[in-house]
Amino acid sequence: MKNDDLTRSRWMVFIRCVLxxxxxxxxxxxxxxxxxxxxTDTQALATYSAMLxxxxxxxxxxxxxxxxxxxxxxxxxxxxxxxxxLLIVQGLQIWRGV
Amino acid sequence: MKGSFRQSMSWLHTWVGLIAGWVLFFVFVTGTASYATQEITRWMQPERPMQGPTNLDIKAQFDAAYQQLLHDPRAQDAQSWTINFVSDARNSQQLSASWSMPAAEGERRGRTETIYLNHQTGAAEPLTEQPRETAGGRALLRMHYALHYIPSDTAILIVGVCTMLMLIALVTGVIAHKKILQDFFTYRPAKNLRSWLDAHNVVSIAALPFFLMITYSGLIFFLYTYMPLGVPFTYGFSEQDKQTYYQELMQQTGSQRILGLGGGGGPPRQAQGAGERPRMDGTTPTEQQSQRSSRPDQSAQVAGSERNSERANRSGQGRQRSGEHRGDGTATMRGADGLGIQAKRFVNLVPLLLQVEQQWGTGQVRSLTITPAVRGEPAKIQFSPAFSETIRRSRGAGNIEFNAFTGAEIKTLPNELAAPEVFGSSMLGLHEGLFAGTAVRWMYLISGFLGCAMIATGLVVWTVKRRPKLEKTGEYRVWHQSVERLNVATIAGLSFGLACYFWANRLIPADLAGRQQWEIHVMFISWALLAAFSLFRPVMLAWRDSLTITCIAFLLLPVLNALTTERYLLKTIPQGDWVLASIDLVFIALGLMFGWAALKVRSKGASNQRRAQSTQAMQSTAGGI
Incomplete structure (x- = not known):
């Protein structure tokens, strides 16, 4: 592999890692x-379950x-x-009045 | 990525494994040792009496221990009394009576004192020496999630990142294997890379469910640290929002505590009530006392049986000095009757004990704890079973409680727990394995060893696979050499450090101030020395020498034990104290394993040398022609 290709490949891997x-x-x-x-009825329980x-x-x-x-x-x-x-969460927050 | 899905997963598996491998090896080694925390601590305090079978029935055991508590002046003002019977429970082969004093001003918990009783006569066995201070098994337990010499918040994050990488490595490893079942039954010896890969596959697949469970549950322990934005995105970013969430969660799960609280999660002080502040691992101080994970053992005036002090402290947590007894079996706060005085008004406790034993079976009553009347609550006697009722992380499950003044059973209805709470606490319970009996605990230990082997073979595969190609192309450079040497330093070095940890326990003077810290320092210093040694040796020689040194260190531990204590194999086995004996036997097994590995490396090095010489000879012959 040429040096340029190698450097490019490394950058691609780095970007994937960040992503x-x-x-x-x-x-x-x-x-x-x-x-x-x-x-909304069991919001805390749903949050906890989703975290798990x-x-x-x-x-x-x-x-x-x-x-x-x-x-x-x-x-x-x-x-x-x-x-x-993010948009859905924002929408839900507005809808629920959080 | 280039190639198929499986190829890209294989690539990810390789690199993720390498990046996290060294830290994970440390976590797995110390974590595996944590399954024998109490046993290791016992081994590290040889002054404590040996355990063994008893010819006393439970009534005789109770009478002997209870008389000690009734008549010992030091126990009269205690906030709890605990009697541990010889039972089928883990580390419960010692009859003892202990009491826990109220915490003094500025102290987190009161002192617990224990009297050990002779198994044949029931008489108190005075200790000739105080048990030495030791970091014990607890230090290893703490290291496996909070490392050492690093602030615990940072260490928990580092371990969390590596745990997540391990989860990725496990899943990608499964995906990368086309014939996972076939691989499990395949081992081709003496085939260099192929053999290493086969070994890696066999040990990985053998305990795969355990690895998945242990990794996933490890993440759940610090749920709120590793997923810090989940709650704020839902409830808002203020402290008040967080408290609202915790309060709602406890209502909706039916649990009295929050699981998964980490350093970044913030303690729900209001949610759990004053004086019950959750800690780094999401437990309350009450539970923390039972874990005592962050503190090395500090011996009490009499032998500090960890388990005794745990239960005694737990039972007495939050109680004031005993109150005044009233006719209805309750007490007021104004009274000053100690537990010793209150005990004179208790009903005969023997029928209660026999009733519980009849219900649970012979040898199934692990202990009883007596607490005085206080704050309108009656004095209570609580029996704990030798067996675990649930795998969930729920302490006190299965206990039976009586009013000590009336003998009436106090029944508390169990909370209805929500499914996610049951799932979460079951995962944590599975991770800790506190429910496990002897056989299952051995399974945990073996699975832990397989985990260490999986990581070690994975790290070796990485270098074995690349080295020949790189040597051919002349690209075998510092980076690859560093990986090889780091493998030696981590795999053999840490094992050697662990052996030195036990050597230090026997060699550091028992009365040296801060000796428990020195035990830990010795572990890391010896690890660092072996790592430095391996840096300046050719890789094969570094492997051979490091493994040999580690082998000798482990094999000589039982010898050192025999020379410095009265708790060596020739005494512990005839006495039937298999807990102490098994620690020495595991040292021998580890020594033999490292010795076998050293011999393998030696023969491999010799065959490499022969091959190189014959190649050289052929080349010179060809040159001559």
Whole structure:
């Protein structure tokens, strides 16, 4: 592998790591809020349950990021997922009056 | 990533395993040792009496111990009395009577004192020496989640990141294996990389459910530290919002405590009531006392049986000095009757004991705890079973309680727990394995050893796979050499450090101030020395020498034990004290295992040398022609 290719490849891996760590963390935490805000009657219990399973969500994001062929697609997937979830959470918060 | 899904998962498995491998090896080694916390502490306090079978029935045991408590002047003002019977429970082969004093001003808990009783006569056995201060098994338990020499908040985060990486490595490892079942039954010896891969596969698949459980539950322990934004996103970011969540959660789960509280989670002080402040691991001080995870053992005036003090402290937590007895079996706060005086008004406790034994079976009553009347509550006698009723992390489950003044059973209805609470506490219970009897505890230990082996073989595979290629292309450089040496330093070095930890326990003078800290220092210093040694040796020689030194260190431990204490194998086995004997036997087994590994490395090194010589000879012959 040429030096340029090697450097580029290393950068791609680094970006995937950042996406998996930061993106996965954000998506996992947002999934907790989404579930919690969906069940108002048992909100605390739903939040707690979602937290128990949030590590699985994070794990799935990591697997996805490292599976997708293109870093751009991986970045788009994570960013769009987290943006969509953030909007849903904001919407639910406004709707519930949190 | 390039290649198929399976290939990309294989790549991820390789690198995640390497990055987290060294820390995880430390966590697994110390965590595995934690399954024998009490046993290790007993071994490290050889002044404590040996255990063994008894010819006294439970009534005779009770009479002997109860008389000690009734007549010992030091026990009269205690906030609880505890009698531990010889039972089928873990580490319960010693008859003892203990009492716990109220906490003095500025102290977290009161002092607990214990009298050990002779198994044949029931008479008190005076200790010839005070048990030495030792870091014991508790230090290893704490290290496996809070490391050492690092602020615990930071250490918990580091361990959390590595645990998450382990979860990724486990799942990707399963995905990467095309023939997972076939791999489990395949081992091809003397095939270099193939053999290492087979070994890695076999040990990984053998205890895979255990690894998945232990990793996932490890994350749940510090749920709120590792997922700090889940609650704020739902409830809001203020402290008040957090407290609201905790209060609602306890109502909705039906639990009296919050599981999974970590350093970053913030303690729900109001939610759990004044004086019950949750700690780093989400437990209340009451539970903390039973764990005593952060403190090395500090001996009480009489032998500090950890279990005794745990139960005694737990029972007496929050109670004031005893109150005045009233006719209805309750007491007021104004009275000053000590437990000793109140005990004179107790009903005959023997029928209660026999009733409980009949209900649970012979040898199934682990202990009883007596607490005085206080705050309108009657004096109580509480029986604890030798068996565990549930795998959930719920202390006190299955206990039976009586009013000590009237003999009436006090029945408390169990809370209806929500499913997520049951799931979460079951995961934590499975992680700790406190419910486990002897056989299951051995399974835990073996699974832990397999975990260490899985990580070690994985780390070795990484280097074995790359080295030949890199040597051929001339790219075998500092980075790869560092990984190889770090493997030696971690796998052999930590094991050697652990052996030295036990050596230090026997060699550091028993009366040295802060000796328990020195035991830990010795462990890390010896680890560092062996690591430094391995840095300046060729890799194969570093492996061979480090493994040999570790082998000798473990094999000589029982010898050192025999030379410095009266609790060596030739005494513990005839006495039937299998707890102490098994620790020595495990040292021998570990020594033999490291010796076998050292021999393997030695023969491998010799065959490599022969191959290199024959290649050189062929080349020179070819050059001559």
């Amino acid at each position: 998996a760590a930061a993106g996965g963390f954000l998506v996992a935490n947002l999934s907790v809020a989404m579930v919690g805000l969906l069940f 399973f949030s590590f699985t969500v994070w794990l799935l994001v990591v697997l996805l990021v490292f599976h997708l062929r293109s870093v751009r697609v991986a970045a788009l997937s994570v960013c769009s997922a987290s943006t969509a979830m």
